[in-house]
Amino acid sequence: MKSAKVILGANRCLQNKLVPLYSCRAASTAGKDAVRQSDSFTLNLFRGQLQPAQVFPYPEVLSADQKQVLQELVPPVERFFSEVNDPARNDQDASIEPETLNGLWDLGAFGLQVPCELGGLGLSNTQYARLVEVVGAHDLGVGITLGAHQSIGFKGILLFGTPEQKQKYLTRVTNREYAAFCLTEPASGSDAGSIKTRAVLSPCGTKYILNGSKIWISNGGTAEIMTVFAQTPVEKDGQTVDKVTAFIVERAFGGVSSGPPENKMGIKCSNTAEVYYEDVPVPIENVLGGVGNGFKVAMNILNNGRFGMAAALAGTQRAAIRQAAEHAAARTQFKRKLMDFTAIRDKLAHMCMLQYVTESLAYMVSGNMDAGCSDYHLEAAISKVFASDAAWLVVDEAIQILGGMGYMKATGLERVLRDLRIFRIFEGTNDILRLFVALTGIQFAGSSLKELQRAFKNPAAHLSLIFTEGARRAQRAVGLAPRADIGSLVAPELRGAAGELAAAVDQFGQAVEGTLVKYGKGVVEEQQVLNLLAAATIDIYTSAVVLSRASRAARLALPTAQEELQLASAWAREALGRVGPALAAARGEHDAHRRALSELGLRIATRGGQLSLNPLNL
Structure with missing residues (x-):
């Protein structure tokens, strides 16, 4: 009788209160009335379901030849x-030495994923990640020059280009012509859909006339080939509306100019400049991905390249x-090595934990991308957010740990610290990406709840769905619902952590609902x-990932298996321990506190700064 009341209460609550959800353009659906399905661990997390397909076992995607x-x-x-690159000199001169650039071109570093027949090395995503990790360990400024060129600069041509576009341009971007990704504008940062640059079809119909400007463009002063995003008039439902379109633009078209290099906090050697377009004639065959599809092109380019930042920053952390x-092992203070102090040991252990997760x-x-997975965008966003913070x-x-010595340029x-700061800002600020993760996941969860809502409109025809879902919610509410068991997927030493992970997933699903x-x-x-939901998502997903990787190490009896098991266990304990408090806050246990903070922030903004006076009132 008690369970029946719970079922009816849950159903009535869903029927009366569920309303259409925020529509995130970055997440696709299978149809208006269909419930979208996915193998993504993170998407399913928002439904309270532990989907191991894309996490366990840890990906093994390289063939013998690729290795x-x-x-x-x-x-x-x-x-x-x-031996050749000098990061200190690059930083001091705010430019990369010609010898270094020529050497990178000779190594093929500017065309790592371009097919061999078009002049590149034809590497997979995992192979690319390994080389990017090497770059990140040495010089992030050079890494940005390389990444702006291929991770985003011409990545759209790789993903969306026609055979003709690929043949024409990929052979050039692997042969000493730089590429750039041109999206951000003075009044359009995170809100990419609000760009003002426009492209209008000429009367002859053979070209678009491009006008506008872009700011903070990496390689903006050196690029010969650019992926440019502009508003274009499009006919829709009998009306003309503006939609973003992507174009391949050559500096040689004429009307393209650049401002002086920006004076930046870090990554000084990478060229960053404004780019201006004045009546630039762009052939219609240079539309990339179709007219009006520019937002889709831009988001796919960014989503596709984010794992590269995690790989680079894993190298940075390792270095x-x-x-x-080395300093802790060599430095003596108070007649003891620094490594003999537990505070230093704790720091080093936590640093290694963060690097291991990254x-x-x-x-x-x-690995997921190389295996052909299509739903990896939330995981890629998480990798960028976590890596840049870590x-x-x-x-x-x-x-x-190095103390005063660490503060010295030598x-x-x-x-490195100055170079790192931009990673939490560009290619999607971490703040926006957290919202992206949460809102996309909520939309995914909401599609199944909306199906239940529709079922109530014709209950006689959907009794099975109504009672199945109602029973599931009732069991979960009273703690009787079975939890996913992934103990068999992890090393024996990690089964306790796997149980905590399953419990966190269930708890998370209830909080989202x-x-x-x-x-x-x-x-x-x-x-x-x-x-708060995004923070819990990141903690749960990262825990699953390290449990998977450490279990692989144990299964293969790798020399570092014991250390990996310790790192994974320690991270899961720390990360999963944060999930409960975060979800409690998300459920509203601290609503008054959150509202007070929000109101305080509004007053600070409207009054132009700190609200309190100096203690001396002077």
């Missing part, structure tokens, strides 16, 4: 960055940890709640 290619490529790239560990994420996402903490702690860590019922489509305005 051999890496064995041949990695050593010379390592030697090049150790910083090595420097800190690296695990990078190769998990690249790298900042790791390098900051490395400086702390150690190089102050340059409660959020949907409480806020409906108004959830888009509840950024504090969304950030």
Whole structure:
């Protein structure tokens, strides 16, 4: 009798309160009335379901030939960055030395994923990640020059280009012509859909006339070939509306100019400049991905390249940890080595934990992509957010361990810290990406709840669905619902953590459902709640990833298996321990506190700064 009341209460609540959800353009659906299905771990997490397909086992995607290619490529790239590239000089001169650029072109570093027949090396995503990791360990400024060129600059041609476009342009971007991705404008940053640059079809119908400007464009002053996004008039339902279209633009078309290089906090050697377009004639055959599809093109380019940032920053962290560990082992204070102090040991252990998670994420996402998975966008976003936050903490702690020496330019860590700061901002700020993760996941969860809502409109025809879903919710409400068992998928030493992971997934699903019922489509305005859900998402997903990787190490009896098991267990304990409090806050247990903070922030903005006076009132 008690269960029946719970069923009826849950059904009535869903029927009366569920409203249409915020529509996230980045997530596709299978049809108006269809419930979207996916193998994505993160998407299913929002339904309270533990979907192991894309996490367990840890990806093994390289063939013997691909491994051999890496064995041949990695050593010379390592030697090049150790012996030829000078990161301190690049930073001081705010430019990359010509010898370094020529050497990178000779190595094929500017065309890592371009097919061999078009002049590139034809590497997979996982192979690309390994080489990017090497670059990230040595010089992030050079890494941005390389990444702006291929990870986003001409990536749209790789993903969406016609055979003719690929043949014409990929052969050039692998032969000393730089590429750039031109999206951001003075009044359009995170809100990419609000760009003002326009392209209008000429009267002859053979070309578009492009006018506008872009700011903060990496390689903007050097690029000969650019992926440019502009508003174009499109006929829709008998009306003319503006929609974003992507274009391949050559500087040689005429009307393209650049401003001086920006004076930046970090990544100084990478060229960053404004780019101006004045009556630029762009042939219609240079439309990329179809007229009006520019937003889709832009988002796919960014989603496709984010794992590369995690790979690069895994290398950055590894290098910083090595420097800190060597100093801790050599430096004597109070007649003891620094490594003998438990506070230093704790720092080093936590730094290694963060690096392990970052690296695990990078190769998990690249492996999923190489395996042909289509739903990896939330995981890629998580890898970028986590990696950029973790790298900042790791390098900051490395400086702390080195003390005054770490603050000096000679150690190089102050340059690395300056270089790192941009990673939490560009290619999707971490703040926006957290909202992207939460809102996309909520939309995915909401599609199944909307199906139940529709069922109530004709209950006689959908009794099975209504009672199945009602029973499931009732069992979960009273703690009787069975939880996913992934104990068999992890090493024996990690089965306890796997149980905690399953419990967290179930708890998370309940919190998301409660959020949907409480806020409906108004959830888009509840950024504090969304950030709490995103934080829990990241903690749960990263825990699953490291449990998978460490279990692989144990299964293969790798020399580092014991250390990996310790790192994974420690991270899962720490991360999963944060999930409960985050979800409690998301459910509204601290609503008054959140509202007070929000109101305080509004007053600070409207009054132009700190609200309190100096204690001396002077």
